[in-house]
Amino acid sequence: MIAEMTTLLSVRGAVKQFAGVRALDSVDLDVIAGEVHCLLGQNGAGKSTLIKVLAGAHEPDSGELLLDGRPVRIPDPRAALDLGIVTIYQELDVVPGLRVYENVFLGHELARAGWEQRRRMRAATTDALVRLGHPEIAPDAELGDLSPAGQQVVCMARALLREARLVVMDEPSAALASHEVANLFRVIGELTAAGIAVIYITHRLAEIRQIGDRVTVLKDGRTVSHGLDINATSDETLVRLMTGRDVANTFPPRRVVAENAPELLRVERLNRAGSFADVSFSIRAGEIVGLAGLVGSGRSEILGSIYGAIHPDSGEVTLDGQPLRPGDPAMAVRRGLGLAPEERKSQALLLDQAVYRNLSLASLERFATAGVMNRRREMTEAVAKIQSLGVRPTEPRQSIRQLSGGNQQKVVVGRWLVRECRVLLLDEPTRGVDVGARADLYALIRQLADTGVGILLVSSEIPEVLGLADRVLIVRQGRVIAECAADETDEEQVLSLLMKGSAL
Numbered sequence: 001m002i003a004e005m006t007t008l009l010s011v012r013g014a015v016k017q018f019a020g021v022r023a024l025d026s027v028d029l030d031v032i033a034g035e036v037h038c039l040l041g042q043n044g045a046g047k048s049t050l051i052k053v054l055a056g057a058h059e060p061d062s063g064e065l066l067l068d069g070r071p072v073r074i075p076d077p078r079a080a081l082d083l084g085i086v087t088i089y090q091e092l093d094v095v096p097g098l099r100v101y102e103n104v105f106l107g108h109e110l111a112r113a114g115w116e117q118r119r120r121m122r123a124a125t126t127d128a129l130v131r132l133g134h135p136e137i138a139p140d141a142e143l144g145d146l147s148p149a150g151q152q153v154v155c156m157a158r159a160l161l162r163e164a165r166l167v168v169m170d171e172p173s174a175a176l177a178s179h180e181v182a183n184l185f186r187v188i189g190e191l192t193a194a195g196i197a198v199i200y201i202t203h204r205l206a207e208i209r210q211i212g213d214r215v216t217v218l219k220d221g222r223t224v225s226h227g228l229d230i231n232a233t234s235d236e237t238l239v240r241l242m243t244g245r246d247v248a249n250t251f252p253p254r255r256v257v258a259e260n261a262p263e264l265l266r267v268e269r270l271n272r273a274g275s276f277a278d279v280s281f282s283i284r285a286g287e288i289v290g291l292a293g294l295v296g297s298g299r300s301e302i303l304g305s306i307y308g309a310i311h312p313d314s315g316e317v318t319l320d321g322q323p324l325r326p327g328d329p330a331m332a333v334r335r336g337l338g339l340a341p342e343e344r345k346s347q348a349l350l351l352d353q354a355v356y357r358n359l360s361l362a363s364l365e366r367f368a369t370a371g372v373m374n375r376r377r378e379m380t381e382a383v384a385k386i387q388s389l390g391v392r393p394t395e396p397r398q399s400i401r402q403l404s405g406g407n408q409q410k411v412v413v414g415r416w417l418v419r420e421c422r423v424l425l426l427d428e429p430t431r432g433v434d435v436g437a438r439a440d441l442y443a444l445i446r447q448l449a450d451t452g453v454g455i456l457l458v459s460s461e462i463p464e465v466l467g468l469a470d471r472v473l474i475v476r477q478g479r480v481i482a483e484c485a486a487d488e489t490d491e492e493q494v495l496s497l498l499m500k501g502s503a504l
């Protein structure tokens with residue numbers, strides 16, 4: 001509940017244009033001190049551009065920003081911080097080679113040298129991490145050694161130590177486990193109780209019910225609804241506002257996998273010290289197998305070992321009955337294995353390359369003769385895939401950096417359509433993807449399975465695993481502790497296994 005209805009920040013008629021395309025088109029927003037104001041919209045709706053305007057990364061071409069009712073300019077990030085606006089981006093702004101406390105104080109160090117100043121920074125960092133519920137993160141640890149979830153916590157610690165009046169959070173829960181999300185919500189409650197406003201961006205509608213006060217919806221760069229009372233607005237209304245259509249039956253219907261369908265992938269007694277142990281399972285043609293596990297359970301490491309990016313200590317992976325060489329992803333790709341990794345921007349995409357090149361990246365030899373690329377063939381294939389995948393915008397020469405997260409993810413999956421892989425490993429395929437693009441990706445995944453591709457799916461969202469997979473493997477502390485048919489279990493049972501290790 002908002003204690004006082006005092007408007008802290010107002011955006012009036014904000015316009016921002018890039019290369020003739022209006023990313024923001026007369027956007028309005030009012031944020032009240034002490035509230036959690038949720039910002040919703042599909043990928044490409046203008047949310048990222050708007051928060052970059054507030055963070056000082058972009059200046060609007062026209063329109064007005066008001067703080068405490070007075071017009072302000074935010075020409076650069078330093079100006080935003082001076083005004084008390086702190087932004088936590090989905091793509092974390094951290095320096096992996098620095099220590100945790102150095103990242104927490106990045107840009108506002110007490111001093112560049114001096115034992116006493118470093119001691120104070122370490123102590124303040126420890127206090128912030130304890131407040132966030134993560135006393136196990138050492139202030140002297142190298143940031144690059146932390147998981148994505150741990151790095152997210154460090155960014156939040158940085159925000160806590162700023163003199164913030166407004167904290168902007170872009171998908172802050174995307175890399176967090178359920179207990180970490182609870183800590184996040186607790187901290188947000190502390191911030192708002194102190195009169196600090198929070199702009200909270202998420203694609204998870206359930207979260208806004210738990211944390212939000214009001215919601216603004218953007219679509220195609222415009223404000224389509226402003227300052228709605230969350231408690232008086234249904235999920236169906238929000239989805240309709242975001243997409244312009246009803247998104248029902250999100251998960252496509254399952255097709256029964258034939259009992260005599262050939263086995264494509266077999267994993268036997270795979271082990272890696274500190275990550276996972278004694279992992280065994282198989283995938284048949286046309287089958288989607290889900291790995292359900294908490295963050296840190298070893299799910300991603302299992303996928304990395306199957307693909308060859310991580311070398312297991314022991315065990316065997318076979319594809320079409322033939323063993324894959326451990327630690328050799330090039331061999332895995334040649335044999336028909338594909339991977340869409342968890343961190344698409346850092347692990348899957350060439351951000352400054354064109355969309356067409358990112359699509360053809362795993363199949364360059366198909367478009368080369370005597371080492372010379374046939375650009376026409378490469379472009380023709382890319383255009384066909386862009387159209388079939390519904391990638392927007394449709395210009396194949398556009399830098400993929402300029403695409404929304406959902407469209408980038410379509411390209412990552414589409415790369416393996418070009419390759420015509422036999423088995424596809426998907427790690428968090430819908431992280432940071434809006435409800436409309438999610439429905440498109442779900443349909444694409446099911447379409448691949450229906451053509452005989454075997455799919456191994458990792459997701460932190462249990463409903464996603466249960467809705468897409470034919471069979472679910474429960475991974476806890478690096479071990480597969482249970483296996484069940486997806487249509488014979490529910491979210492409560494899976495969560496009980498993940499949290500307690502109890503049997504179905």
